[in-house]
Amino acid sequence: MGFWQIINEKGWYFLTSLLGGWPATVTVAVGSLVFALFIGLIIALLRLSNWRVLRILSTAYVEIFRGTPALVQLFVIYFGLPDVGLEPSPFQAAIIGLGLNGAAYMSEIYRAGIESIHRGQMEAALTLGMTPIRAMRYVVLPQALRTMLPPITSFAIVLLKDTSLVFAVGVVEIMALTRNLVTETLQSAPIYIMAGLLYLCMTIPLSRFAARLERQRQAWQ
Amino acid sequence: MIKRSSETGDNQPLLKIDNLQKKFGDLVVLDGIDLEVHRGEKVSIIGPSGSGKTTLLRCINYLEKPSGGHIHIDGMLIGEKQINGKYVHLSDRELAEERRGIGFVFQRFNLFPHLTALGNVTIAPQKVLGLTRDEAERRGRDMLTKVGLGHKIDEYPERLSGGQQQRVAIARVLAMQPKLMLFDEATSALDPELIGEVLRVMRQLADEGSTMVIVTHEIQFAGEVSDRVIFMDHGKIVEQGPPRDVLFNPQQPRTREFLQHIQER
Numbered sequence: 227m228g229f230w231q232i233i234n235e236k237g238w239y240f241l242t243s244l245l246g247g248w249p250a251t252v253t254v255a256v257g258s259l260v261f262a263l264f265i266g267l268i269i270a271l272l273r274l275s276n277w278r279v280l281r282i283l284s285t286a287y288v289e290i291f292r293g294t295p296a297l298v299q300l301f302v303i304y305f306g307l308p309d310v311g312l313e314p315s316p317f318q319a320a321i322i323g324l325g326l327n328g329a330a331y332m333s334e335i336y337r338a339g340i341e342s343i344h345r346g347q348m349e350a351a352l353t354l355g356m357t358p359i360r361a362m363r364y365v366v367l368p369q370a371l372r373t374m375l376p377p378i379t380s381f382a383i384v385l386l387k388d389t390s391l392v393f394a395v396g397v398v399e400i401m402a403l404t405r406n407l408v409t410e411t412l413q414s415a416p417i418y419i420m421a422g423l424l425y426l427c428m429t430i431p432l433s434r435f436a437a438r439l440e441r442q443r444q445a446w447q
Numbered sequence: 448m449i450k451r452s453s454e455t456g457d458n459q460p461l462l463k464i465d466n467l468q469k470k471f472g473d474l475v476v477l478d479g480i481d482l483e484v485h486r487g488e489k490v491s492i493i494g495p496s497g498s499g500k501t502t503l504l505r506c507i508n509y510l511e512k513p514s515g516g517h518i519h520i521d522g523m524l525i526g527e528k529q530i531n532g533k534y535v536h537l538s539d540r541e542l543a544e545e546r547r548g549i550g551f552v553f554q555r556f557n558l559f560p561h562l563t564a565l566g567n568v569t570i571a572p573q574k575v576l577g578l579t580r581d582e583a584e585r586r587g588r589d590m591l592t593k594v595g596l597g598h599k600i601d602e603y604p605e606r607l608s609g610g611q612q613q614r615v616a617i618a619r620v621l622a623m624q625p626k627l628m629l630f631d632e633a634t635s636a637l638d639p640e641l642i643g644e645v646l647r648v649m650r651q652l653a654d655e656g657s658t659m660v661i662v663t664h665e666i667q668f669a670g671e672v673s674d675r676v677i678f679m680d681h682g683k684i685v686e687q688g689p690p691r692d693v694l695f696n697p698q699q700p701r702t703r704e705f706l707q708h709i710q711e712r
């Protein structure tokens with residue numbers, strides 16, 4: 227059967243099958259994004275700390291998680307943690323794994339955002355009697371967030387695509403269903419292309435949103 | 448035993464600096480500064496660029512950590528404490544508490560661009576002093592009206608002129624009711640036609656009895672407002688005294704040379 231004939235006859239079946247993985251994809255993406263946003267901020271603040279030990283430890287974290295494949299990290303969490311008495315479910319392993327990996331990248335986004343704020347802002351806050359933590363919370367971070375929103379949105383797009391790895395630890399998301407469908411029907415190209423299109427349907431709106439935020443950021447600056 | 452205070456009594460200076468030193472690497476920026484400022488006194492510090500004037504101000508509120516010497520404000524040691532005879536730096540929280548009593552006005556205003564004028568003035572009273580929002584806003588409106596900007600409370604800094612921004616910065620400091628106000632070349636970043644409005648506010652504060660240490664290039668203003676003028680060069684106090692002496696009858700050749708150079712411009 228030709229490509230278009232397959233699409234014509236079986237396209238709807240492929241689409242509805244793959245859409246079954248959409249909730250899991252979104253759940254892992256949102257869960258790991260929240261994880262990365264939270265842990266990434268902590269790592270960034272540790273990297274900016276006056277304490278050398280904290281800076282060294284947080285730098286090591288970033289180097290390790292950015293320097294090793296996300297897939298390896300997922301395997302270590304899912305297959306390795308049971309050896310120390312912890313048994314994460316596939317979903318837990320996926321969210322923790324992508325979250326820890328994403329935190330390393332997010333910490334760099336936070337750090338760049340915080341460092342882009344003029345030092346005078348922190349100094350003014352300190353001279354008003356704020357502690358460095360209060361100054362960060364009420365003065366620096368609110369300003370840095372505006373400049374960070376475009377790269378955070380771009381990072382969210384990357385994270386969404388990375389969810390395609392978590393089939394390897396047993397999560398039944400779009401990629402897992404894609405592989406199952408290919409095995410079932412032996413039709414590779416149409417199914418993989420359809421899976422790609424599904425991801426595009428999610429990433430394109432995010433890209434447009436990121437571009438809009440970037441324009442707003444430039445106008446604000 | 449933890450010791451924070453030195454002298455007590457009505458005659459003690461509000462600000463007392465003993466043998467203050469500051470180095471950046473091998474570069475000596477402050478070379479043994481001794482200074483006392485009494486309550487209500489207005490002290491102007493003049494001198495060439497690089498003489499250490501700004502660094503002195505920044506050391507007073509510990510934006511820069513001194514390399515040596517000690518600072519007392521109202522009898523309390525600033526930035527450090529004595530434990531069993533040894534000097535130990537304060538924690539961030541302790542330092543923040545000390546800074547509440549010291550107002551600092553920057554050359555480049557350093558307003559918070561994400562807050563309105565009122566927001567800039569109320570954020571510290573709310574988050575640091577614990578005032579309620581209503582109390583902070585009442586105080587904030589009063590301070591902004593005092594500096595002539597009661598009609599600009601809802602404007603963001605980007606919509607204000609340089610002179611207005613600096614006046615908001617002064618109001619922001621006043622809202623914390625500091626014992627001591629430090630001005631670091633408060634008019635140097637302003638267009639000439641905007642300088643007057645800021646100097647007017649500073650003159651008003653001086654007339655009201657604020658204790659002020661003013662680093663400035665405005666020699667005429669220093670002469671009109673100050674009780675004492677200090678000339679600094681190469682990290683040292685070269686000469687100090689009443690304005691009529693230092694500005695019009697300087698004893699030190701370096702002071703004369705500097706003032707002559709200013710007049711020739």
